[in-house]
Amino acid sequence: KQEVTQIPAALSVPEGENLVLNCSFTDSAIYNLQWFRQDPGKGLTSLLLIQSSQREQTSGRLNASLDKSSGRSTLYIAASQPGDSATYLCAVRTGGTSYGKLTFGQGTILTVHP
């Protein structure tokens, strides 16, 4: 059974700092890994999707890496801003069924203070 763990559970940093969020998964047979952002009381917004054959993806100040063999991914946020404050969720898609199940981590709550 695939399990996804995110560390830390919460993170508070001053504005301008570079930071790293971690995601680990137990079954390396994944199709892809996604990072989502969730604002309080809202739905999820996809930030980055890394296919299993890729090592990293970049979008603006965000960079996500994937090491499938070790079961790890990191989300790097450069020059953090108060607007980055949100919960960040990692999810992996595995096979085994026609659905290709999406398994989520519990999230990292990020607070960027001015």
Place this chain on the structure above:
Amino acid sequence: DGGITQSPKYLFRKEGQNVTLSCEQNLNHDAMYWYRQDPGQGLRLIYYSQIVNDFQKGDIAEGYSVSREKKESFPLTVTSAQKNPTAFYLCASRTAHLDMQETQYFGPGTRLLVL
């Protein structure tokens, strides 16, 4: 604008009552999903539908029911059999169920509270 809408934003359920959460999408997506989110936990899959008139149980389907009579709509009913329904419910859709490359798009969610 294309997207997913969920209503209501807040829903209150009395003991023994069934309630229905609405999910509508105008993205022309074939696949739709319902997730439950509890505080400090990741999302857990309740039901999913690959195509109209078809749906499958997810990991925590007990106490829930769905229908998929139209491509655009995938309502979720929380029945009285669900003993701990208080949670945040998220609907999602995807272009094609078997497309492993495509991301899921999420609605804004419905928060269900028990009176």
